[in-house]
């Protein structure tokens with residue numbers, strides 16, 4: 444059984460742990476067949492091949508055991524999403540492992556698949572959060588109302604965005620460790636206003652307004668030391684016509700909305716270069732989810 448799972452933009456501005464947008468590319472490809480042993484082979488970006496350290500094999504095993512199947516498996520991963528990128532690299536593999544096994548066993552229940560995928564994601568980020576896995580499963584833009592029971596609102600957003608991937612790594616685990624347990628009420632209120640307005644703007648297809656609402660007071664202020672270049676990048680993007688710009692997931696990837704996406708992408712790459720960081724950009728539409 445072979446599945447392909449796309450990258451995602453978790454948080455999408457003010458929606459910490461709640462909003463997620465599915466991209467068309469890049470993608471991870473995962474092939475699984477049942478076997479007596481457990482074996483994991485990886486091509487492409489380097490991630491562990493030890494079955495207990497690879498998020499895809501942890502989630503595959505979790506799904507098998509949830510289904511009461513005592514078998515092992517042979518897994519091949521073509522890793523197309525760079526790890527520690529903020530593009531849902533671990534989430535995509537975690538979903539891929541669970542989904543491939545679910546399809547082998549004819550299991551369609553999304554909550555079972557999600558539960559197994561979250562077991563994998565926990566290995567990477569230390570805590571279960573679904574805003575990368577869920578959009579990769581459903582496609583489109585999702586509002587994750589609840590993980591268990593799984594309750595999701597989906598908007599089939601029609602938009603294109605530019606994603607810029609600098610050559611630096613941010614571990615999601617580390618980016619979650621720096622977050623405070625409590626935030627000021629005024630910051631929570633500001634996020635509430637941004638997030639609810641963003642959903643309405645997206646539903647109305649007002650992409651310029653969506654861009655203007657890409658801000659966050661819950662995680663970004665505390666993550667600044669991990670992404671000290673962000674304010675300069677944002678300035679360059681806005682000066683070159685971006686409607687808005689934000690960090691993808693826990694970073695370091697950033698994304699921007701606007702009309703002249705190539706120009707914005709080049710400007711952001713240039714701003715990274717001024718900080719002596721190599722970066723590349725690509726343009727993607729909203730994706731339809733795992734296949």
Ligand SMILES: Nc1ncnc2c1ncn2[C@@H]1O[C@H](COP(=O)(O)OP(=O)(O)O)[C@@H](O)[C@H]1O
Pocket residue numbers: 489490491496497498499520525526527528529530531532533534536537566567568613614615616692693
């Ligand atoms: N199949 C896998 N795909 C991606 N990362 C994996 C995988 N298996 C284990 N990992 C580990 O998970 C961590 C990357 O996850 P994370 O920090 O969440 O990155 P991202 O934000 O890009 O998802 C790395 O330590 C990586 O070695």
Ligand SMILES: N[C@@H](CCOP(=O)(O)O)C(=O)O
Pocket residue numbers: 451453454459460461528529530531532533534572574575615618619662691692693694
């Ligand atoms: N809400 C999470 C999202 C992490 O996404 P990833 O793509 O960096 O794995 C967070 O911000 O910690």
